[in-house]
Amino acid sequence: MEIIxxxxxxxxxxxxxxxxxxxxxxxxxxxxxxxGIYLFLFLIGKIDAVMKVLENLANRSGIPSVYMSTILKIIGIAYIAEFGAQIVRDAGQDSIASKIEFAGKVLILVMAVPIISIIVETVLNLLPAGG
Structure with missing residues (x-):
């Protein structure tokens, strides 16, 4: 078992x-x-396998690949930012770790804007026109 x-x-x-x-x-x-880096690299193969399964599901369901790709990038940003912040925090630099986490959140927001825009447009198109 790998967890052991x-x-x-x-x-x-x-x-x-x-x-x-x-x-x-x-x-x-x-x-x-x-x-920490060794363990992260050890798990990259597992992450890659999950990404391929999710991409396959997206292709089979008809979801445009750009959405799934964006979601996977967002997940990647979250994991990498957290990992980096933990290493910096281990070095006793909580202030820098907080900045790394903040940067990750900003990058996630930037990546999410196109998806949020499409969701808002879809909802607006479902609403009846003019009152």
């Missing part, structure tokens, strides 16, 4: 980080950061 590998790597890295932190704090941070 992930938890095992996390526990080993945590123990090593705690031991190293006393002598070399910078090495402890580097170890923690590389562990």
């Amino acid at each position: 590998q992930i938890v095992g790597i996390g526990l080993i890295a945590t123990i090593l980080t705690l031991v190293i932190r006393e002598q070399k704090p910078i090495f402890a941070f580097v170890l923690a950061a590389f562990t």
Whole structure:
């Protein structure tokens, strides 16, 4: 089971980080950061498989691919921003981590505007004209 590998790597890295932190704090941070990056890369294959299934479903349902592509990009932005913010927070830089999270939210909003526009236009077209 992959979760056992992930938890095992996390526990080993945590123990090593705690031991190293006393002598070399910078090495402890580097170890923690590389562990996070390794785990992220480990999961990219899983994320890719989910993306392909969702794209296949969108194609079969007749949803234009631009919408599904945009939604997947939004999800990607959210995960990457959160991951980056956590690494920066681990380094003790909460202020910078907050800025990364804010930037992620702004980019998500920018990506969502075309979808929101289409939803509003669709609702307006469903409403009866003039009162």
